[in-house]
Amino acid sequence: MENAFAPRITRHPLPFDPAAGAEAASRFQALGPDLAPLLTGAAGCSPYLWDLMQREGDWLCEALIQPPEAALASELAALEALALAELGPGLRRAKRRIALLAGLADLGGVWPLEAVTGALTQLADRAVDLSLQRLVAEEIRRGKIPGATPEDAATAAGMVVFAMGKMGAGELNYSSDIDLICLFDESLYPEDAAEARAAFIRVTRKMAALVGDRTAEGYVFRTDLRLRPDAAVTPVCLSFAAAESYYESVGRTWERAAWIKARPCAGDLAAGERFLKTLTPFVWRKHLDFAAIQDAHDMRLRIRDHRRLHGPIVVEGHNMKLGVGGIREIEFFTQTRQLIAGGRDPDLRGRETVPGLTALAEKGWIPPEVAQELITLYRAHREVEHRLQMVSDAQTHDMPNTAEGVARIAAFCGQEDADFRSALIDRLERTDYLTEGFFAPSEVEEGPELSxxxxxxxxxxxxxxxxxxxxxxxxxxxxxxxxxxxxxxxxxxxxxxxxxxxxxxxxxxxxxxxxxxxxxxxxxxxxxxxxxxxxxxxxxxxxxxxxxxxxLGGSFFAAWPSMTELTGGLSAVLTDTPDYERKLDATRRWMKEWHFRIGVHHLRGLIDAFEAGKQYADLAEACLAALWPVVEAEFAQKHGAPPGRGAILLGMGSLGAGRLNAGSDLDLIVIYDAGDADASEGPKPLGIRPYFARLTQAMITAVTAQLPEGRLYEVDMRLRPSGRQGPVATSVHSFRNYQMSEAWTWEHLALTRARPLAGDAGLRAEFEVLRREVLTTKGAGETVFKDVADMRARLASAKPAANDWDAKNGPGRLMDIELLAQTGALRAGDPARRVEAQLRAGVKGQFLSQTEEQAVLSAYRLCWRLQAASRLLTDKALDMDRLGIGARAFLLRETDQQDEAALSRRLEEVLPESAAVINRVLGAGERNG
Known part of the structure; x- marks a missing residue:
């Protein structure tokens, strides 16, 4: 038969007891020579397996001539038809057969570790689920579960059993007990929760006995219910609400680690998955949780102290699970890293140890070679553990205390005694070396002498x-x-x-x-x-x-993402965040991390001021683009969806131009098109103007509100039509009329940098057509230069330079240059938004020569570098005398000057030249008009 058992054998034990081995060879000689070494070795090393081979001999002869997967599936399927009275004996028969099948498949190398532990876990799942269904059905028949019908037995009437530990991970060892937590959904019993709880407590106790009690037929799995919340004082089955309250208030790190592997295995699986989601904030912290390392280290030491497992590694009596270099070291290593980073990366939340190590390596948390070595060590440790347990079906992890006992395990592993001992100690020492440095806190060293x-x-x-x-x-x-x-x-x-x-x-x-x-x-x-x-x-x-x-997230020093990737990243975070206020806080956390990254990259010279300016603007745009639909959806729940094409969010000023510094606020405008609608359609409908005014205010609040994670950005909406006196949101038709008939020249200048950031794509495209139409029409006005000159004079009076180092205010500096650039774009009817392109428009319009363009650009580039760097260093006016050495070095590196005097001389060169050009262009307003 294809994929049958015998052709897949790759190894076999050496018979420690030749007599038992010989008897097995005789008993199963009909199976042929290919199976003989495996059966002889198994019987000669394990009294337990030899007993099973004799009790289930007829079945075994049938099972070993077919693929082991088929034999497993057949045994599990046979359990489905068993009634409650038949279930106990039936499960015990299945346990004997599947334990024998898995043992031989393990010893023969027919199945890898994961298939062996998976088969044992499948049996445990079916045993618990069938027991639960039959017992709940009996409680329903007796009328003990309020309102439940016979059909509810399939989902245990809202009760769910969570497989914890190795069972949850699908990693049961050969003689495992099973760790279970039993809960029920109290929301199904709003008036009768106490009566339902009493029934589910009875079910839990009977289920544990049905699966765990030893009878003449044997047992299925020893059952442990002590991982539940506060097990010393709580009943064996709790409500979801009681469990959630416990974990939120007093849950400990070891319990978080336990829930990493938790899996609904029986009863109402859908309710179990919902409960796991409610525990996500408890298990997976939103911040990297390095304090968990210390907790894990302390836990390891307490276990070792309790079990007296300290000291040098010796083979006799060594605990393969909890001892130095044992299985638990690798599991703790994996789980602790998962706890540290899994809150931020769902890919690291796997239950299984081997895939967990692989994921940690793929995400850069551990070196790939370390992950692979630990995986190899883990599998080898688990194989030794299984053989220890196969000898007598004992839940043990201790190596035998005698030389004879160790020799039996060596033979069970197919090795000579000396070779086995040497390899085992090498593996334990290597495991200890790879994991101990991660867990053990550093020794306190002496620090330097201080002044x-x-x-x-x-x-x-x-x-x-x-x-x-x-x-x-x-x-x-x-x-x-x-x-x-x-x-x-x-x-x-x-x-x-x-x-x-x-x-x-x-x-x-x-x-x-x-x-x-x-x-x-x-x-x-x-x-x-x-x-x-x-x-x-x-x-x-x-x-x-x-x-x-x-x-530490793995991508801190990676290339800057595209806008699509950036916005999509935040949108994914918001989709996974439950309620509205948490979404706002999540946006703030996300923004701060990226904002910090830009600042660090700038400080360290990985990017310059212009790249930093672009990245700050990209970040702000991504935040607004991802947050806008969230605000719209929240607002629509009460007042209905936005009428017509809804509203679009416009970035103005530096945001529209795509260049911000570390401390920039955001200039925004909202434009809407409600179509023919008179009001919204929702539980509390609003007229068009109040609808969009309140939607705009909701967005401003979402951005500026002081929440636990702080503010997102400061917002300025004074560039809207009529400034502070105008409505906070304007219809597209009113905006067109205002720009064409009422707007001042300064408002047309502001429009040169306007850029749609969020909202309906069609309305955004229409706005851009309108913007260009306004610039083309209004840029030819006779008073443009005179209006700008007047505006410039007012700005110079209201915002003079703070000192000689002020890069923003004053003649020839940033605001002055931006005013000239916007004038160039307006006058030329050019859609360009950035200063460089707008100055080029001025050259094309022939009121700015190429020489003048270069003079202004030289000043602009120096001033932007100075401004961007200084805003990263301080939110106050730049004062060189108050800067530290490191800050001055950063400032000089950014401006490409050797020292402070050189920077001062360079400013003295470029600023007057820039101011002279601006004076000439704006001072000649009447002639050029």
Whole structure:
């Protein structure tokens, strides 16, 4: 038969008991010589397997002439027709046969580890589910489950059993007990929850006995219900609400790790999946959770202390599961990494160990070669574990305490004793080496000697909120020496220390961030670099320390994504976030991480000011484009969908031009087209004007509201028609009429940089046609230059330069140049939005020569670099005397100047030339008009 058992055998045990082996060879000689070594070795090493071979001999002869998968499926299928009274004996018969089949398939190399553990798990799933169905059906028949009908037995009337641990992961070992948590959906019993709970408690107890009790027929699986919430005081079956309340309030790291592998295996599976989703925030934290490392390390040490498993590795008596270098080390290594990063990356939330290691390697959390080696070690450890358990069907993980016992296991593994011992110790030591460095906290090292002033600063740290807990202090003491050493290497150590002190003082809590530093020393380098360059960014980090998560996410230093990728990334986050306010907070978290990345890339010279400007603008656009439909949908629930083609969101000013700095606010306008509608259609309909006015206000609130994650952006809507006095949203027809008949020249100038960002694609295209029409028509007006000259004079009076380093305000600087550029675009009727292209339009329009264009561009480029860099360093006017060495070095690198004097001279060269060009063009308004 194709894929039959015998041709797939690749190995076999050596018979430790030759007499038993010989007897087995005689008993099954009819099966032929290909199977003889396997059957002889199995019987000669395992009294348990030899007993099963004798009890189920007739069945075995049939099973071994067909594919083992078919024999497994046949046994499982036979269980479906069993009534409650027949189920106990039937399950025990199936256990004997499937244990024998899986054991031989394992020993012969016919099945890989995953198929062996998968077969055992399938049996456990069917045993629990069928027991649950039959027992719930009996409770329903007796009228003990309020309102339930016989049909409800198929879904256990709202009860669900979660397979935990190895069963949840499909990784049951050969003699596993099964860890179960039993819950029920109390929402199905709003008035009779207590009566339903009593019935489900009875079902749980009977199910555990039906599956777990040892009878003359044997047992199915020993059952453990102690992983449930607060098992010492709670009943064996709880409501969803009670379990959720427990995990939200007092759930611990080990319970989070346990729920990584949890899987609904019986009863109402759909309700079980819904409950798992409610636990997602508990199991998978939104921030990288490096404090889980310390929890896991402490847990490992407590287990070892309890089991007295410390000390050197010796073969006799070594615990293959919990001992040094054992199976649990690899599982903890995998699960802890999953806990750290799985909140941000659903791809890392797998239940199984081997796929979990593979995913961690693919996402860059562990080196691929380490993952592969741990997978090989894990499989080898599990095979030894299975053979330990196959000897006598004992739930043991301990190697035998005698040389004779070890020799039996060596033979069971098909090896000579000496070779087996040597290879086993090598594997255990290698596992310990690969995992221990990850778990064990660093030893506290000596830090550098500090000056008196520095020592005084450091002594004050113990009083900061971030160090108020003993745990935070313990972790920080391990981190501090390396941190101080790195601070001492800064260009100006005292400045760097003061800036870091500001960061530390602003941290509200420290366990997570200090654990993050301990596990990832490169982050200490980063914070020192930031503190030494931009104290303002360091203070920002203290309020938003979660942005460090992004550095470790695997793509922090990757190429900047496209707008489609950027917007799609945020949209996916929002789709997976349940309620409206959480979506707004999620947007803020997402934006901060990307905003931080741009700032770090700029500080470190990976991008320049112009690339940073583009990225900040892309980021803002992505936030608005992803958030706009979310706001619309939330608003529509109450007031109906937007009438007609709805509204579009326009970016104005620097946002429209696609170039922002680190501190930019957003200039926005809303335009709508309601078609022929008079009002919206919804539970609370609104007239057209109030509908779009309130929708616009909802969007502004969504962006500017102070939520737990802060604000998204500051918003300015003064560029809308009629400024502060005008409505916050304008119909497209009113906007056209206003621009053509009422708007001032400055409003036409603003339109040169207007850009649709979100909303109906057709309306966005129509707006662009309208924008170009307005520019072409109004740019030819006789008063354009005079109006601009008047506007320039008012701006110069209202916003003079703060000092010689002011790159934005003052003659020949950014605002002056942007005014000239917009005038060029308006006058030429050119749709260009960016300064460079708008100045080129001025050349094409023949009121700006190429020489003048280059003079203005030279000033613009220098001023933009100076402005973008200074806004990353401080939100105040740039004062060179107050900048630290690192900040000055960054500023000079960005402007490509050797020193402060050279930068000053360069400004003195380009600004007057730029101002002269602008004076000439705008001062000649009447002639050019």
């Amino acid at each position: 008196e002033s520095a020592d005084e600063i450091v002594r004050g740290w113990d009083s900061y909120p971030a160090l108020r807990t003993e745990r935070a202090g313990t972790i920080f003491r391990r981190v501090k020496p390396g941190l101080l050493t790195r601070l001492q290497r800064a260009a100006n150590p005292d400045e760097a220390l003061i800036a870091f002190d500001g960061f530390l003082a602003g941290l509200p809590a420290g366990v997570q961030i200090f654990s993050l530093f301990e596990a990832n020393p490169q982050l200490i380098d980063l914070i020192v670099d930031i503190a030494a360059t931009s104290p303002a960014l360091a203070r920002y980090l203290s309020r938003n320390a979660s942005v460090f998560d992004a550095v």
